[in-house]
Amino acid sequence: MNYTYQVLTTHPRQNQFEVEALMVCLRALADCAQSCATCANACLNEPAVDELIHCIRLNFNCADVCLATARLLSGLTGVNVVLWRSQLQACLIACQVCSEACSRHAAYHKHCRVCAEACRQSELACHNLLATLTHL
Amino acid sequence: MNYTYQVLTTHPRQNQFEVEALMVCLRALADCAQSCATCANACLNEPAVDELIHCIRLNFNCADVCLATARLLSGLTGVNVVLWRSQLQACLIACQVCSEACSRHAAYHKHCRVCAEACRQSELACHNLLATLTHL
Amino acid sequence: MNYTYQVLTTHPRQNQFEVEALMVCLRALADCAQSCATCANACLNEPAVDELIHCIRLNFNCADVCLATARLLSGLTGVNVVLWRSQLQACLIACQVCSEACSRHAAYHKHCRVCAEACRQSELACHNLLATLTHL
Amino acid sequence: MNYTYQVLTTHPRQNQFEVEALMVCLRALADCAQSCATCANACLNEPAVDELIHCIRLNFNCADVCLATARLLSGLTGVNVVLWRSQLQACLIACQVCSEACSRHAAYHKHCRVCAEACRQSELACHNLLATLTHL
Numbered sequence: 376m377n378y379t380y381q382v383l384t385t386h387p388r389q390n391q392f393e394v395e396a397l398m399v400c401l402r403a404l405a406d407c408a409q410s411c412a413t414c415a416n417a418c419l420n421e422p423a424v425d426e427l428i429h430c431i432r433l434n435f436n437c438a439d440v441c442l443a444t445a446r447l448l449s450g451l452t453g454v455n456v457v458l459w460r461s462q463l464q465a466c467l468i469a470c471q472v473c474s475e476a477c478s479r480h481a482a483y484h485k486h487c488r489v490c491a492e493a494c495r496q497s498e499l500a501c502h503n504l505l506a507t508l509t510h511l
Numbered sequence: 512m513n514y515t516y517q518v519l520t521t522h523p524r525q526n527q528f529e530v531e532a533l534m535v536c537l538r539a540l541a542d543c544a545q546s547c548a549t550c551a552n553a554c555l556n557e558p559a560v561d562e563l564i565h566c567i568r569l570n571f572n573c574a575d576v577c578l579a580t581a582r583l584l585s586g587l588t589g590v591n592v593v594l595w596r597s598q599l600q601a602c603l604i605a606c607q608v609c610s611e612a613c614s615r616h617a618a619y620h621k622h623c624r625v626c627a628e629a630c631r632q633s634e635l636a637c638h639n640l641l642a643t644l645t646h647l
Numbered sequence: 648m649n650y651t652y653q654v655l656t657t658h659p660r661q662n663q664f665e666v667e668a669l670m671v672c673l674r675a676l677a678d679c680a681q682s683c684a685t686c687a688n689a690c691l692n693e694p695a696v697d698e699l700i701h702c703i704r705l706n707f708n709c710a711d712v713c714l715a716t717a718r719l720l721s722g723l724t725g726v727n728v729v730l731w732r733s734q735l736q737a738c739l740i741a742c743q744v745c746s747e748a749c750s751r752h753a754a755y756h757k758h759c760r761v762c763a764e765a766c767r768q769s770e771l772a773c774h775n776l777l778a779t780l781t782h783l
Numbered sequence: 784m785n786y787t788y789q790v791l792t793t794h795p796r797q798n799q800f801e802v803e804a805l806m807v808c809l810r811a812l813a814d815c816a817q818s819c820a821t822c823a824n825a826c827l828n829e830p831a832v833d834e835l836i837h838c839i840r841l842n843f844n845c846a847d848v849c850l851a852t853a854r855l856l857s858g859l860t861g862v863n864v865v866l867w868r869s870q871l872q873a874c875l876i877a878c879q880v881c882s883e884a885c886s887r888h889a890a891y892h893k894h895c896r897v898c899a900e901a902c903r904q905s906e907l908a909c910h911n912l913l914a915t916l917t918h919l
Contacts, residue, residue, distance in 0.1 A: 378901035443579030629650030715851030
């Protein structure tokens, strides 16, 4: 996401520190959202699809919550910190429960193993961005 | 949203009580999301747009969070209650802060006055659905 | 979607004729998007889920395309007609193929029967709004 | 988007050629969507915001259409080619008109210059993926 980074750094009210933490989070959220959407569709093609229903549902949930969170974070300034914090917290949980669900099938389905890792990275990025918000 | 209601009541694992509370919430979220998106665009057409920037941003935030929450609630069963609760909490806050921002312009812009009310209804619906989840 | 209608009619650059056609379409798109998301999740709970994979996927596709189209239509004025037309055309197709897929299971799954009807209404609303755009 | 790529290549019905073209497109769409959302918010912070209204609106439109298109493309197999083609065509137009709008402010606002380039890359990626679909 090279263009996103360049747009962030040419924002009229930039703050370099926030930009770096934000960029890591935006990257992780986009990768997680797309990994989850793709993993859900891969699960739908597996012969044992009936064992993957819970995983498919959490994959779609996680993708939706990550995208909404990324959109919120695009605001950058004039931010409502209580709202940011609350949505990041919800996103962190979405990533966590999806990562756990995917992990259970990691031994059988490579896409679930990779997706679980994408969710963990996204969870960590939300956690780290939340930590920088405690000063606000 | 007549079709949505009919789909909800023909779901293979329906629960009438939840369905009613859910339907009120889904209706409120859809109306709030669309009202916010339309209000943001109406604000962009106002001559004093520079005084409405904060409102425009929160309008878009609220629309995005409402739609992601509605999508999550579409799962119905096999739900992860911790995730539902957390996302409903974030949505309640998004509606609250957007309602407050729109209220400040209610005397000058009718669309902001109506949108503030749409947000309050959506906030209330999230609050009520959260109350039914405490038993789970 | 009472609030949405009120916001539309208090827009600073309203046009009553467009507002009515737009409102019918926004209502249909919201109902279709939510019906599809709920139907997809209902399908995921059916014992014969493996026969419904194609339907589940088109349900999610249709929901996503309807929501993006509704968001685009929230712009109201200053519109790029070529873009509106192209997205409405894509949405019309999404509704059409989802309606066809759901119809095939209508005899066995009531939620698919209702969802097929929601898609048809949404397809029709897009078609009618497209017809009003030919004059622009 | 490393995880997305790994999920794509471990999909049960992969097709290496499609995967590469798809991956380029998914990457471009995610970068474009986030660049547009961030550029819209940057525009909202510019002193001359009233001259950027058209650009802000097309930025949000482009972000919404790109995300819906990316979600559609996540289906991978069992695809409805007519729907894919139609949505990719709408997305191509969304990128094109947003790129044109941003280009007009490129001399004054760096974020618009970068965003215009992100849109052009996304438009090109949609064009190239459309070309591979003609064989289907």
